[in-house]
Amino acid sequence: MKTVVVTDVRRAEASVIDKLGTHGVATVHEAMGRTGLVGASLRPIQEGVRIAGSAVTVLCWPGDNLMIHAAVEQCREGDVLVVTTASPSLDGSFGELFATALQHRGVRGLVTTGGVRDVADLRAMGFPVWSAAVNAQGTVKATAGSVNVPITVGGTVVRPGDVIVADDDGVLCVPRLDVQSALEAADARVMKEAASRAAYLAGELSLDRNRLRGVLDDLGVKYVTTAEYEAGHGHG
Ligand SMILES: O=C([O-])CC(=O)C(=O)O
Numbered sequence: 001m002k003t004v005v006v007t008d009v010r011r012a013e014a015s016v017i018d019k020l021g022t023h024g025v026a027t028v029h030e031a032m033g034r035t036g037l038v039g040a041s042l043r044p045i046q047e048g049v050r051i052a053g054s055a056v057t058v059l060c061w062p063g064d065n066l067m068i069h070a071a072v073e074q075c076r077e078g079d080v081l082v083v084t085t086a087s088p089s090l091d092g093s094f095g096e097l098f099a100t101a102l103q104h105r106g107v108r109g110l111v112t113t114g115g116v117r118d119v120a121d122l123r124a125m126g127f128p129v130w131s132a133a134v135n136a137q138g139t140v141k142a143t144a145g146s147v148n149v150p151i152t153v154g155g156t157v158v159r160p161g162d163v164i165v166a167d168d169d170g171v172l173c174v175p176r177l178d179v180q181s182a183l184e185a186a187d188a189r190v191m192k193e194a195a196s197r198a199a200y201l202a203g204e205l206s207l208d209r210n211r212l213r214g215v216l217d218d219l220g221v222k223y224v225t226t227a228e229y230e231a232g233h234g235h236g
């Protein structure tokens, strides 16, 4: 494969990215038809932080962070760095020094299928990270890879300029051309959930609100007493 650094990434409009970032990952994911998650294995090192930003993608060789060094130069205010390796590696290819350089450039956070280190410093400096591991294992700077090419993260393709939303629930990738429609669908979902929340606070049951009694009935789920259950009824 040819190794490249693509320098002219198309980004979504900043105001739309910021508005998307007011919604949680779960909300936007649902609004997108339950798509876009990059898998459950990338966890935040911090708590209670949500970011949204434009993806700068990095494909590194395992055990090698050369292309992260190349990617820093391509990052702008409002970006999120998204790193993966050509084959699985949990080495600690990213730490406080990279975070210092990225924070200086206005980068909002890191998403990596690899490991990170210096996590106490990363937390103290408020640089948000979602990673597959915390791992002090060092890496070298010796092998070519690519910056700003499509990469696969947790089965989802992340293209440069896609919008990353990340919070305590995980990491979501919104394709760049779908950002406006995802925002509108997420806004609508927030309204719907607000109405449901008010109804639940008033004592309404989700079974009734979502017309689920008919679903249970169609599936043959029976309501029985303990005595009936213990007598062997209500099974299967
Ligand atoms: O330098 C490295 O290889 C990764 C690291 O620890 C840092 O960025 O601080």
Ligand SMILES: [Mg+2]
Pocket (backbone or CB within 6 Å): 095, 096, 097, 117, 118
């Ligand atoms: Mg370090």
